[in-house]
Amino acid sequence: MNIRGVVETALYADDLKAAAMFYSDVLGLELLHGDAERDLFYRCGDAVLILFNPALTQQPTSKAPTHGATGPGHVAFNVPQHDLDSWTQHLRSHNVPIETQVTWPNGTRSVYVRDPAGNSIEFTSPSLWFGRE
Amino acid sequence: MNIRGVVETALYADDLKAAAMFYSDVLGLELLHGDAERDLFYRCGDAVLILFNPALTQQPTSKAPTHGATGPGHVAFNVPQHDLDSWTQHLRSHNVPIETQVTWPNGTRSVYVRDPAGNSIEFTSPSLWFGRE
Numbered sequence: 001m002n003i004r005g006v007v008e009t010a011l012y013a014d015d016l017k018a019a020a021m022f023y024s025d026v027l028g029l030e031l032l033h034g035d036a037e038r039d040l041f042y043r044c045g046d047a048v049l050i051l052f053n054p055a056l057t058q059q060p061t062s063k064a065p066t067h068g069a070t071g072p073g074h075v076a077f078n079v080p081q082h083d084l085d086s087w088t089q090h091l092r093s094h095n096v097p098i099e100t101q102v103t104w105p106n107g108t109r110s111v112y113v114r115d116p117a118g119n120s121i122e123f124t125s126p127s128l129w130f131g132r133e
Numbered sequence: 134m135n136i137r138g139v140v141e142t143a144l145y146a147d148d149l150k151a152a153a154m155f156y157s158d159v160l161g162l163e164l165l166h167g168d169a170e171r172d173l174f175y176r177c178g179d180a181v182l183i184l185f186n187p188a189l190t191q192q193p194t195s196k197a198p199t200h201g202a203t204g205p206g207h208v209a210f211n212v213p214q215h216d217l218d219s220w221t222q223h224l225r226s227h228n229v230p231i232e233t234q235v236t237w238p239n240g241t242r243s244v245y246v247r248d249p250a251g252n253s254i255e256f257t258s259p260s261l262w263f264g265r266e
Contacts, residue, residue: 083134122140
């Protein structure tokens with residue numbers, strides 16, 4: 001009996017319309033579900049990235065428990081290392097500044113930007129943790 | 134050029150020693166790296182779950198950008214549906230109360246608990262989003 005992985009990763013954003021422009025239009029993620037008021041559910045490989053409006057997820061419902069964080073969160077997206085320069089150009093062309101780039105001790109590179117809510121968004125590959133691609 | 138998935142999912146906890154007892158000892162996740170002061174990095178399938186102490190990740194470093202959220206976040210772990218009752222028993226036996234259980238419209242079940250920091254932890258399977266297992 002063990003945990004096989006993560007199904008849902010959550011970030012928080014007060015303005016989900018601004019978030020949708022970033023995650024749908026700039027990053028090109030597929031919207032699975034969402035009303036752009038309380039939540040946006042994006043397919044992200046075999047898992048789901050959720051943008052939640054914390055003001056609404058902090059209100060009790062009859063289904064899932066309450067939650068809702070404030071302040072910048074973090075997620076790292078899985079992209080091939082050979083696409084990182086293309087991603088950098090793509091992000092800049094959409095007026096998303098590159099905050100920093102890091103080359104880690106094992107040679108894996110990461111590129112960091114901010115989403116409209118200020119969350120720290122990293123582009124890297126699993127080789128950062130699990131060896132070469 | 135597209136995003137293949139999520140490499141790093143982050144949650145925040147002021148007390149990483151308490152978090153380690155939950156994620157290592159109760160959930161049985163493999164610790165990849167971490168000092169129990171600033172961060173704990175757990176293997177979670179082909180990705181990494183990170184517990185961050187927001188008081189420390191909000192401080193600038195020479196490497197990755199700052200971040201750090203407060204208030205309860207959310208993650209959903211991927212477990213087989215046929216293990217959910219065993220997980221429920223296991224969690225209760227470690228004095229982790231089940232906050233609620235939900236059966237979603239497509240028949241997929243979710244079990245919800247809180248980690249020691251109050252994050253909303255869900256156990257479910259990808260069938261919730263992508264059809265039957």
